[in-house]
Amino acid sequence: MQSEFDALIRNKTWDLVPRPCDANLIRCMWIFKHKKNSDGSFERYKARLVGDGRSQVAGVDCDETFSPVVKPATIRTVLSIALSKSWPIHQLDVQNAFLHGDLHETVYMHQPLGFRDPNHPDYVCRLKKLLYGLKQAPRAWYQRFADYVATIGFHHSTSDHSLFIYRQSFDMAYILLYVDDIILITSTHALRKTIMSLLASEFAMKDLGPLSYFLGIAVSRHPSGIFLSQSTYASEIIERAGMTSCKPSATPVDTKQKLSTSSGTPYEDPSLYRSLAGALQYLTFTRPDISYAVQQVCLHMHAPRTEHMLALKRILRYVQGTLHFGLHLSPSSITQLISYTDADWGGCPDTRRSTSGYCVFLGDNLISWSSKRQPTLSRSSAEAEYRGVANVVSESCWIRNLLLELHFSIPHATLVYCDNVSAIYLSGNPVQHQRTKHIEMDIHFVREKVARGQARVLHVPSRHQIADIFTKGLPRILFDDFRTSLNVREPPASTAGE
Structure with a gap:
């Protein structure tokens, strides 16, 4: 606590002033945590003083608060490029990142507990710089970082504003920013050192070496690529549910009808259900094989019932049996996009809406996937499938x-594999049927991309439709085959046990 307080004083974070009579005074608090290493082991104790943003008033002591974060698909895409080019991938650490942001509003705060000034005990802190916990802190830090990297030759991507791109002649570099977690990828080690030196001159930043831990994801290098794993996080979820000694399940969901909102009786602890379901959502970052099962239980977070909790526990039993599985990325061609799309027509027993699922590969690497219930009813299987085609083409x-x-750039059309012949026919032929005119926008969107040579919709037999894993429960043999096709496997021998 003392070192944190001393750092704030050195940074001239606030001035002590008499309390204005009409000021909105926010609280502050100390947050304590155990900082962990990438393998989940204890590193050190950490104390941080945070402002209580809940007591801030919009238009008084905060205005704009939105701050972008890098998209998961962007991370996997950039990592795939780096692997294919054998570029160094490093992670950076910024000490007290939010304190670097510029504060434009007037914010008054109580003096920190345990550090009240004995000479002015009734004074308050008028903040000169940002603190963690303030509503505008993430946005201000992002803006400060983006403004600085622009001065050294970077520009943010229009596709993802948390991706910063640098190119000078043959030198290239990418920065991925997720709040204060940063990945730096450069085409040469010399360029990495130059950029790192520039960043360190502006921020309290250091190079932590080759990427090994990012957003709670362990990153292991092996001869054939990298392995992304959340096994430690998965273990924590299972422990939180009290299921460390449970019997593993072979698949995360059964092949029966989808869950209904009225099945079973109300579950007695909805907060636990929501906590576990939300935690499983984050686990899908490296575990696309549970995306459909997690999507199903998340549909009932507003009013979970016993049947829903049993389905959630089955996911946890499956995760327990595949605890060390993760996503493999390998050096691969980056000149071809291949995607698979599927829809389960009218599968929801309550609304009869369909479930769409897709996966997109850059070369051999899975970089994007989705399992989602469609927002509107589809009147035919072709319509449901075509909506899925439009989603993956988008x-x-x-x-x-x-x-x-x-x-x-991708020189070839994106290959879109679908197992519905009618949907494929609609994508490439100027037909207009009475039953499909209400999805005209989707039809014209896909046809335009096909006509421009940006997409080709092709048929795939249902037995080889990988996207089935995102729309329905599958038998074990088929599920295992599709899971392997998604590059979700056990760690390579060289990384096992790390």
């Missing part, structure tokens, strides 16, 4: 634009 167009900004 995602593929975004990825193509992202790659273009990264200076790696």
Whole structure:
């Protein structure tokens, strides 16, 4: 606590002033935590003074608060490029990142507990710089960082504002920013050292070496690429649920009908249900194999019932049996996008809405996927499938634009594999049917991309439709095959046990 307080004083974070009679005075508090290493082991104790943003008033002591964060698909895309080019991937640490932001509003705060000035005990802190916990802190830090890197030759991507791109002749560099977690990728080690030196001259920043831990994800290097794992996080979820000794399940969801909002009786602890379901959502960052199962239980977070909790526990039993599984990325061609899309027509027992799912590969690497209930009813299986085609074509167009900004354009059309013949026919032929005229926008969007050579919609037999894993429960053999196709496997021998 003392070192944190001393750092704030050195940084001239506030002035002590008499309390204005009409000021909105916010609280502050000390937050204590155990900082962990990438393997989950204890590193050190940490204390941080934070402002209580809940007591801030919009228009009085805060205005704009939105701050972008890098998209998961962007992270996987950039990592795939770095692997394919054998570029160094480093992680950076910024000490007290939010304190670097510029505060434009007038904010008054109580003096910190345990550090009240004995000469002026009734004075308050008028903040000169930002603190963690203030509503505008993330936005101010992002803006300060973005403004500075622009002065050294970077520009932010229009596809993802938390991706910063640098190119000078043959030198290239990317910065991925997720609040205060930073990945730096450069085409040469010399360029990395130059950029790191410039960043360190402006911020309290240091190079932590090759990427090994980012956003709670362990990153292991091996001869054939990198392995992304959240096994420590998964263990914590299972422990929180009290299921450390549970019997593993072979699949995360059964092959029966989807869950209904009225099945079973109300679950007695909805807060626990929501906490576990939300935690599992984050686990899908490296575990696309549980995306459909997690999407199903998340549909009932507003009013969970016993049947829903049983389904959630089955996911946890599956995770327990595949605890060390993760996502593999390997050096691969970055000149081809391949996607699979599927829809389960009218599968929701309550609304009869369909579930869409897709996955997108850059070369051999899975970079984007989705499992989502469609927002509107589909009157036929072709309509449901076509909405799915439109979704994945839209995602593929975004990825193509992202790659273009990264200076790696895709010369070929994106291959979109669908197992519905009618949907494929609609995508490439100027037909207009009475039953499909209400989805005309989706039809014209896909046809335009096909006509421009940006997409080709092709047929794939249902037995090889990988996207099935995102729309329905599957038998074990088929599920295992599709999971392997998604590059979700056990860690390579060289990283096992790390």
